[in-house]
Amino acid sequence: MKKILFLLLLFSISTFAQRPDSRENTSKITLTGKVIETSTKQPLEYATLVLTHVKTKRVLGGVTDLQGNFSIEAPKGVYDMKVEFIGFKTKPLPQKNLAENTNLGTIALSEDAEKLDEVEIIAEKSTVEIRLDKKIYNVGKDMTLKGGNASDVLDNVPSVNVDAEGAVSLRGNENVRILIDGKPSALVGLSGTDALRNLPADAIEKVEVITSPSARYDAEGTAGILNIILRKGKITGFNGSVNTTIGHPEQYAIGTNLNFRTKKINLFSNLGYRYRKGPGNSESFFTNFENGIIDNYRKEDRIFDRKSNNYNASIGLEYYLNQKSSITGTFFYRKSEDDDVATNYTEFFDANRTLTGNQTRIENEKEDGTDTQYSINYTNNIDDKGQKLTVDLQYSDSKQNEPALITVDGDLSEQNSQITNSTSKLLQLDYVLPIGKNSQLELGHKADLQDLHSDFKVRDGNGDPFDRDLSNAIDFRQDIYAFYAQFGSKINKFSYLFGLRSEITEIDLYLINEDLFNEKNYTKWFPTINFGYELNDNDNFTLGYAKRLRRPRHWFLNPFESRSSATNVFRGNPDLNPTYTSSYDLGYNTRISKFNLGASLYYQYSTDVIQRVSILEERNINGIETDVTVSQPLNLNDEQRYGFEFTSNFNPSKKVRLSASFNYFKFKTDAFTYVYTAPDGQQVTTPLNEVNESSWFARFNSRITLPAKIEWQTRVMYRGPQDDAQSSRKGMFITNLAFSKDLFKDKATLVLNVSDLFNTRKRENTTYLYEDNGDLKSINDGIFQWRERQISLNFTYRFNQKKKQERPNSGGGDGNGEEFSG
Structure with missing residues (x-):
């Protein structure tokens, strides 16, 4: 059987061809070595070693790993050999009789200037x-x-x-x-x-x-x-691309990807601007009960009119200090200017559905945000055996200013503002030490330090505080110090990777207006175990275990209320604890002719699960007693989650490529009762029923080449219905459609894309709230659509880059040498 798998990561490509039949009883040897670039002595990742059996003409081979190393199994015999890498001259090797394990040493490749413009910047197909x-x-x-x-x-x-x-x-x-x-x-x-x-x-x-x-x-x-x-550029010389997009609803974008590389430096950049309108909508219908009998109804229709201007720029410079080490500096900048208008039409009805009142609430929120990030990476390939040291330093700064004006029935009701500043500092050290031929030890440390200040002011239409001060300000600090060690080895067809990580967490939350301080410090150990077994050239198994956690984010800890809606508010919970999860995963992958099939079984057990819970509070809103929905994150009981998934790829011909995936999962959470004290001193009890439910989702993708080399792609996704402790969500069906045509001798590409073809990307759910005696308190039927159907036309032009459609058959194998990659 012959298979060609084009694997392109940015500017490198390797091709897999026919493997020996796994049913043969031919004894095998292992062929090892390393591929580097002649001028810089840097290792070449994804260079391809091609072996051709002199008698049978069978073609096999493999690709190099991050350090340029390869390790390939092959039946004993006499082979012609060559090494290929796109943009470099193919290097033939002497014909060799492979009768025992052989190390070919270090193989150097020279750039081929005539082929540098044949680089395919985007892979021909997803892999x-x-x-x-x-x-x-x-x-x-x-x-x-x-x-x-x-x-x-x-x-x-x-x-x-x-x-x-x-x-x-x-x-x-x-x-x-x-x-x-x-x-x-x-x-x-x-x-x-x-x-x-x-x-x-x-x-x-x-x-x-x-x-x-x-x-x-x-x-x-x-x-x-x-x-x-x-994406980062790695090809010598100056090259790049420009892409533009126009669309409906109104959308304009332009971006460039530029790269310049010499033997000593690699300069790369991404620049872009995007203007976009984002219309959306939601509908909510509330049925409220008193003592189990319908008391009133409320209908809320919201229309979202969003306008967004975004500028982003990143520039990086990689400098090769010597043949084995380099230093890379990167600067990132993003500026966002948003103007969002949310109009909420509310109608109130009595038990007979007679209109008793209405209200129009409009929130006009502007957002001015700036994000910057500075990072430095030092990489030292200490020796040719794979010993490696990397050091990463990173500093990030984020600022957001969000003023909002709220009008009710045409009168200015509130003047709100939120100013948030956050800084993050990161230090990461990673060291890799090869032990013997097939083993590897990794050690590392990471410090991730975050400081955040948020000032949220709520004022009435005259600029004065409300009677119940809704303003708040917080200082949030989260420092995480981590240490890890892991050891991996490969014994014939069996691979394993054992690891242990320790994380020290220090969290401080200071509620400035309340002068309250909340501190949470904890140190935990996180073991990881991964196994792999290659049954033959086409079949492999993986088995993994990992312990994980979920830390509550700062907005989950802030106890003050949001003000986007008067009847539907969110507030955090400063008493939240982290969730801990033990995960088990069993995977299987096989290749059968033109099929690639994968399957996984997984199980997760979590403690102190964090979940949003909704309660009802009766509040006076403009003289009307109204049940207000208040949601807050809580630590619920333990949860069990398990399921299975299948993925498949089938390429019956060069003009037809098909893929599909299916995932089914089931989850179970014990019953829970939440008791809350409202601002007026009233205790509100909300029972949460036991959850023992399941759901599923599936995807199908087809890509077909039509006459005139027009490519047609269709992607279909369905997400099944799902229930939790308080709500029931309906299924959702989505279809995306695209047509593509290459122009100007493949230097340009024009793509027509329709996202959400049938405008069905909507969340439809029903939420049930009960009183502590079991009586139904409220039913909320809601439909939410964040973004409506989008049609766009994209044009991309590449300079000093050709979109090469094919490469010569270059062998195939799994000798990627990354069995222990993290």
């Missing part, structure tokens, strides 16, 4: 790489993401969902840790959801889905980690 502790999804040439953002990218990754409000979940669990290039980043900023919407999809190279993280990674995130890898 999946399997590691011992993670799966890597290369974004590739996914047309449905053109003109999109990071949220759109994540929503197209198997196992990941992004709901109507932008909340990201992994296997149905929203407590997922999001990193940028392996570290916390100013790109995520103070509000991760909004930040992901402002990060363009074109800046993303790949996403790592880490469901069983090794000890190298932060313990934060009970569901796992999503690591977004950004």
